[in-house]
Amino acid sequence: MIPELGHLAMILALCMAIIQGTLPLIGAWRGDRLWMGLAQPAAWGQFAFLLFAFACLAQAFLADDFSVTYVAANSNSALPWYYKLSAVWGSHEGSLLLWALILGGWTFAVSVLSRQLPEDMLARVLGVMGLISIGFLAFLIVTSNPFERLLPQAPADGRDLNPLLQDFGLVVHPPMLYMGYVGFSVAFAFAIAALLGGRLDAAWARWSRPWTLVAWTFLGIGIVLGSWWAYYELGWGGWWFWDPVENASLMPWLVGTALLHSLAVTEKRGLFKSWTVLLAIAAFSLSLLGTFLVRSGVLTSVHAFATDPERGVFILAFLLLVVGGSLTLFALRAPVVKSRIGFALRSRESLLLVNNLILVVATATILLGTLYPLLLDALSGTKLSVGPPYFNTLFLPLMALLMFTLAVGVLLRWKDTPLQWLLGMLIPVLLASVALGMLASLWFDDFYWSVLAVSLLAAWVILAGLRDLLGKIRHKSVLQGLRSLTPSYWGMQLAHAGVAICALGIVLSTQQNVERDLRMAPGDVLELSGYRFGFEGTTHAEGPNYVSDKASIRVSKEEGSEVAVLHPEKRLYLVQRMPMTEAGIDAGLTRDLYVALGEPLENGAWAVRVHIKPFVRWIWLGGLLMACGGALAASDQRYRVKVKTGVRAALGMSNRGVQA
Template sequence: MIPELGHLGMILALCLALVQGTLPLIGAWRGDRLWMGLAVPAAWGQFAFLSFAFVCLTQAFLVDDFSVAYVAGNSNSALPWYYKLSAVWGAHEGSLLLWALILSGWTFAVSVFSRQLPEEMLARVLGVMGLISVGFLLFLIVTSNPFARLLPQTPVDGRDLNPLLQDFGLIVHPPMLYMGYVGFSVAFAFAIAALLGGRLDAAWARWSRPWTLVAWAFLGIGIVLGSWWAYYELGWGGWWFWDPVENASFMPWLLGTALLHSLAVTEKRGVFKSWTVLLAIAAFSLSLLGTFLVRSGVLTSVHAFANDPERGVFILIFLLVVVGSSLTLFAIRAPVVRSQVGFALRSRETLLLVNNLLLVVATSTILLGTLYPLLLDALSGAKLSVGPPYFNALFLPLMGLLMLTLAVGVLVRWKDTPLRWLSGMLAPVLLASVALALLAAFVLGDFAWAVLATAFLAAWVVLAGARDLLDKTRHKGLLKGLHALSPSYWGMQLSHLGIAVCALGIVLSSQESAERDLRMAPGDAVELGGYRFVFEGTRHHEGPNFVADRASVRVFDGDDEVAVLHPEKRLYTVQRMPMTEAGIDAGFTRDFYVALGEPLENGAWAVRLHIKPFVRWIWLGGLMMAFGAALAACDRRYRVKVRARVREALGLAGQGA
């Protein structure tokens, strides 16, 4: 009975989404306040019913209701309860329900915290988000119902969750990633609402920017968590593989980065209006493209959820409708909302435009490398693999140029910048960056051009930020000046510092890492990277739904023991699938990483040993960027009186009751 109630909840949410996506838009067009007022209660009702449906599906997993086909296919009575919880979104149907729930949650948040918007603008924003919900809910109900029953042939037990997904990463990675993916629908809705209303101004950019900052932060955290998960779970020692599904989340993040900077220019100077709208449309369109790639069956990947071509056709049609209609509206309305303000060549506007162009070109190279093999296969049947050499050769130089311009962009002024003043600001930064790059290469004992260039660029970005900080505080005194700076400024500084830290982590972990694949028997020792690894053999271990051979590997620096690692080779008893669990000793400047291969004769094993220097800096830098965006979203310009908004929302709900 509860699964049927969950199904009913989805249907009622669809009905409310239809109301939300039509009547408020018509009301805004006709100036009918009654119809515009339907947007908020419809958004609340949709969120309530989808929350109820999600709770129903979660309950089915927790009580092992194997009469539900989705539960039977992705759970097992021996599965620990926390993996049963994450199994709710561990496959296609449940992940799509989570997507719809998060979309309704974003809509609810906009309805509560955007009451300062003009009534017509709020109605249009919520109306556009309602139409997006209609598309996803139709897809969910028509093709991907998570509450479908297996009656009367109910299995005694389930097939179990994919062993690759029985990990903490599944609990945190997809929700964070979806919060970012779906969050760009808010920026898209604001852009479409502005086009419909013919109002693209500083106020519009100020309304849209905090939502975009939060969505970008969530997507960044989701990507970082996915990279970390792949690093320790797959047993290869890698953190990024340029997998098409990885690219699907990275592309909207890159365009979201461009969108944030473009919104800043529109808010400050009133320029780039049409460009900003186009970026908002493109960022959300790439989020939908990622949904298509993951769920259409066109990709074979550990990340892919579905392989049903009919589902892929539905999403493709929805993608074409969204992109086609939004671009058509843009073509019609762009002349009305184009920018009327110019800008000088030596200005922050110019540097941010260069920033945008580099990010768009980088995104385009990834898009080409991701889609070209698929198009070639579909048109000619030819198989082509586009791997890391292509992406690294094109993407990394663009990111180097981006870091070069980033530091200059921090220091230049709005409108115009005297060249002599700018040269005086940059000269000490340039000299100090060269000195620090040489010092870093000397300390590392590696003067490879990649190390030197990355150390220089990282120092260039960090020192330019410090130079700007000193310039902004020189008249007020250090402490008073620091206190006067806005959260938006501190968020920018933290994000730029995160870029430098991440770049150092990427290059140093790639250039300085050491690895060996070898046969090791109990008592064997091997030297790697100045450390001695001693293999002590394996012992049997039993988990809740798996059996494992757990090894012990001790690591010595001279005579001092510095780490003990316990890699495992697991066999999951239901699906009879072997899995490798790496043993990792994490450190701020290096990781020891050991993975077991196949068992050999006389107690020996194939073993993979890694020393990964500075690999943690990659994820630290990513988190710094995300937290910088969250800090910027707390700026007083975007701040609303949260308690007052919640109290107002509860009061309106009470009046409605």
């Protein structure tokens, strides 16, 4: 009975979405306040029904209701309860319901927290989000119903959750990623609503910016969690593989980064209006593209959910409708709202434009490398693999250029910057960066130009941020000066420092990585880069739904002091008969010791892979600093104005924007 109630709740949520996506938009067009007022209660009703439907599916998993097809295919009675809960979004149907629920949650949040918006603007924003919900809910109900029954021959037990997904990282990674993906729908809705109302101005950018910051933050956290999961769960010692589905999450994050900077220019100077709208459309379109890649069956990946081409056709049609419709509206309205204000070459605006172009070109290179093999296969049947050499050759130089311009842009002023003043700020930073870069590269035994370059660029970014900070507080006491700076400014500084730290982690862990693949029997010792790895043998262990061979590897310094005892495992999941590797890791701020078991050999010996990965934790530390910077910037008080003040300011700025 509960699954049927969940199915009914999805249908009622679709009815609410149809009301939300049609009547408020018609009301805004006709100036009908009654119809515009339907947007908020419809959004609340849709979210409530989706929350109930999700709870029904979760209850089916926790109660081991194997008469539900989706539960039987993705759970097992021996599965721990927390993996049963994460199995709700562990495959296609449930993940799509989670997506729809998060979209309903974002819509609910906008309806509650954006009441300072003019009534017609809020109606348009919620109406556009309702239209998006219609597409996803129709897809969910028609092609991907998670409540479909297996009656009358219900199995006694389930097929179990994919062992790759039985991990804490996959409990939290998908919800974070979806919060980011779906969050860009808010920026998209604001952009489309602004085009429909002809109100593309600084007020629109101020309304949209905090929502974009929060979505960008969640997506960044999701990517970091996915990278961390790939590092320790797949047993290869890697953290990024340029997998098409990994690329699908990186592309909207890059465009979202460009969007944040473009929104800042639109808010501060009234520039880049049309460009900002295009970026908002692109960020959400790339999120939909990621949905298509994961659920269409066009690629094979550990991240992919579905292999049914019919579902892929539905999503592709929806993607083309969203992208085509929004670009058509943009083409019709852009001449009315384009910027007519100029800017100087030596200004923050110009460097932010360069920043945007670099990010867009980087996204285009990833998009080409991801889609070209799929298109070539579809058109000619030719199989082509585009791997890390392509992406590293094109993407990494663009990121180096981005880091260079990032530091210059921080020190530039709005409107115009005197050349002599700028050189006086940059030259000391440059000299100090060169010195620190040289020292850092000499610290390692082997010299690499890439290590020198990334050390110099990281110092360049961080020292430029410190120079700007000192310039802002130089006429005040230190405490007073620091207190006078806004959360938005501190968020920028934190995010830029995160970029530098992440870049250091990427290059150092890649260039300075040491690894060995060898046969080890009990009593064997490997000496590697100042560490001794002693293999003490394996013991048999049993988990709730698997059996494993767990090794003990004692690690010590060459002089004899013990560092850690690592316990890599080779597991066999009993239902699916699928082997999995669980790496043994001793984590540290400056290095990771990483050991993974391969296949068992004769006489108690095993194939063993040993890595020493310097500074690999800095990759995720930098990513988390960027996410914290986004969250801090979104908390800025100026985004939370009183209702009456916000309406007066928005309407006033709107009138000035139309006149401009």
